[in-house]
Amino acid sequence: xxxxxxxxxxxxxxxxxxxxxxxxxxxxxxxxxxxxxxxxxxxxxxxxxxxxxxxxxxxxxxxxxxxxxxxxxxxxxxxxxxxxxxxxxxxxxxxxxxxxxxxxxxxxxxxxxxxxxxxxxxxxxxxxxxxxxxxxxxxxxxxxxxxxxx
Amino acid sequence: xxxxxxxxxxxxxxxxxxxxxxxxxxxxxxxxxxxxxxxxxxxxxxxxxxxxxxxxxxxxxxxxxxxxxxxxxxxxxxxxxxxxxxxxxxxxxxxxxxxxxxxxxxxxxxxxxxxxxxxxxxxxxxxxxxxxxxxxxxxxxxxxxxxxxx
DNA sequence: CACCATTAAGTTGTGCACGATCTAGTTGCA
DNA sequence: TGCAACTAGATCGTGCACAACTTAATGGTG
Numbered sequence: 001x002x003x004x005x006x007x008x009x010x011x012x013x014x015x016x017x018x019x020x021x022x023x024x025x026x027x028x029x030x031x032x033x034x035x036x037x038x039x040x041x042x043x044x045x046x047x048x049x050x051x052x053x054x055x056x057x058x059x060x061x062x063x064x065x066x067x068x069x070x071x072x073x074x075x076x077x078x079x080x081x082x083x084x085x086x087x088x089x090x091x092x093x094x095x096x097x098x099x100x101x102x103x104x105x106x107x108x109x110x111x112x113x114x115x116x117x118x119x120x121x122x123x124x125x126x127x128x129x130x131x132x133x134x135x136x137x138x139x140x141x142x143x144x145x146x147x148x149x150x
Numbered sequence: 151x152x153x154x155x156x157x158x159x160x161x162x163x164x165x166x167x168x169x170x171x172x173x174x175x176x177x178x179x180x181x182x183x184x185x186x187x188x189x190x191x192x193x194x195x196x197x198x199x200x201x202x203x204x205x206x207x208x209x210x211x212x213x214x215x216x217x218x219x220x221x222x223x224x225x226x227x228x229x230x231x232x233x234x235x236x237x238x239x240x241x242x243x244x245x246x247x248x249x250x251x252x253x254x255x256x257x258x259x260x261x262x263x264x265x266x267x268x269x270x271x272x273x274x275x276x277x278x279x280x281x282x283x284x285x286x287x288x289x290x291x292x293x294x295x296x297x298x299x300x
Numbered sequence: 301c302a303c304c305a306t307t308a309a310g311t312t313g314t315g316c317a318c319g320a321t322c323t324a325g326t327t328g329c330a
Numbered sequence: 331t332g333c334a335a336c337t338a339g340a341t342c343g344t345g346c347a348c349a350a351c352t353t354a355a356t357g358g359t360g
Contacts, residue, residue, distance in 0.1 A: 011269075011270070011273060011280070012269040012270065012273075014273075014280070014283055014284070014287065015269045015270075015272055015273040015283070016201065016269060017287050018276070018283050018286055018287045018290070019179055019183070019272060020198065020218075021286075021287055021290035021291055021294065022172070022175055022176050022179060022290060023176055023179070023194075023198075024219055024290075024294050025172055025176075025290045025293050025294045025297070026172050026173055026175075026176035027219065027347075027348095028293070028294045028297035028298055029169055029172060029173070029293075029297060030347080030348090031297070031348085032297050032300050033169070034348085034349095035300070043314095043315065043316080044173075044316095045315085045316060045317090046315095048170065048173075051166065060338080060339095061338075061339065062337090062338060062339080068170075069174055069177065070316090070317080070318095071317085071318070071319090071339095072338070072339050072340065072341095073317075073318060073319075073320090073339095073340080073341080073342090074316065074317055074318070075339090076339065076340050076341080077315085077316085077340090077341090078315085078316075080340095081315080093338095096325075096326075096337095096338080097324080097325055097326085097338095098324070098325050098326070098337065098338040098339070099325095099337095099338060099339080100338075100339065100340095119161075119162040119165045119166060120161070120162065120165075122165055122169060123161060123162075123164075123165040125296060125297055125299075125300045126168070126293050126296055126297065127292065127293070127295075127296030127299075128289065128292065128293060128296075130161070130164065132289060133164055133165070133168050134164070135285065135289065136168055136171075136286070136289045136290075136293070137164065137167050137168045137171050139278065139282060139285065139286045139289075140168070140171035140172060140174075140175045140286075141171055142277065142278065143175050143178070143179075143276050143277070143278060143286070144171065144174050144175045144178045145277075146275060146276055146277030146278070147175070147178035147179060147181070147182050147275055147276065148178055149275075149277075150182050150185070150275045177317075177318095180317080180318090181318085184318090184319095193344095193345065193346080194346095195345085195346060195347090196345095210308080210309095211308075211309065211310095212307090212308060212309085220346095220347080220348095221347085221348070221349090222308070222309050222310065222311095223309095223310080223311080223312090223347075223348060223349075223350090224346065224347055224348070225309090226309065226310050226311080227310090227311090227345085227346085228345085228346075230310095231345080243308095246307095246308080246355075246356075247308095247354075247355055247356085248307065248308040248309070248354065248355045248356070249307095249308060249309080249355095250308075250309065250310095
């Protein structure tokens with residue numbers, strides 16, 4: 001396997017483009033999600049939190065944060081808004097008084113039905129094949145892992 | 151070419167993972183950039199704006215916004231902070247009084263030297279080969295384009 | 301020429317992300 | 331047992347992103 005020499009200038013530009021493309025793609029997703037979730041009254045990060053609860057049931061703030069890679073500084077106000085919206089209930093854990101367990105309310109559980117068509121809509125909006133999505137997911141996972149080292 | 155049937159459940163999960171991985175990767179990049187740009191006193195979006203100015207010289211807010219896909223609601227305060235930091239100067243255009251041209255100050259131009267090593271450092275932090283970066287960039291570009299349609 | 305639609309930039313309000321700090325509860329161990 | 335280290339969550343401050351709106355300048359058309 002031969003490695004063609006890649007000039008510095010191209011490396012540097014390529015780097016900018018990748019970081020920037022990532023930034024841009026993330027915001028583009030946000031924009032389409034905003035539209036898809038408008039009727040549900042959820043933002044994209046709120047939707048992510050609901051997904052975690054729909055999939056894995058009641059759990060402490062800490063566990064949600066680990067799955068979404070978010071800290072309490074972001075999650076506390078977000079969950080508070082979900083609670084105000086009547087989708088979620090927060091309870092101090094009996095075993096460990098430091099911990100707060102987040103439960104879905106009936107309204108929160110019911111919202112799942114409305115959310116079901118969203119993923120397919122988003123999938124279609126990307127315009128990628130399943131194979132390409134797999135590749136993309138793999139590369140993104142590796143990048144995130146590598147960046148988390150630093 | 152045969153197409154293996156892909157169950158709905160996998161499609162939906164795959165979709166979540168891609169959107170979420172994108173979100174996570176974007177934040178991971180932000181975190182590493184935060185560290186790399188700390189000494190320059192720039193945030194990542196401010197760095198992007200400076201890159202545009204370093205590369206293409208003085209230009210109106212509108213032009214910067216088109217390159218970064220940002221509107222005046224985001225750029226106005228950002229540029230104001232760059233101006234407060236003494237890196238940038240804003241001048242009403244003489245030909246069109248609606249337009250504001252953004253110039254680099256001497257300090258802003260001088261900062262470029264300090265910023266030069268940043269891209270290589272970021273490139274290394276991704277842990278990807280040049281070939282993979284090209285693939286990633288291509289997929290992200292297509293996704294963004296497709297999402298912008300919707 | 302006058303008027304109105306358009307455009308550039310700025311402003312405001314909401315929400316996310318994150319570092320830093322605080323409080324209260326828990327655990328370890330000397 | 332008592333105290334220090336740690337942990338979960340909340341709070342605060344800063345900055346980004348974006349929708350909605352405002353202001354001022356421009357340009358086209360009747």
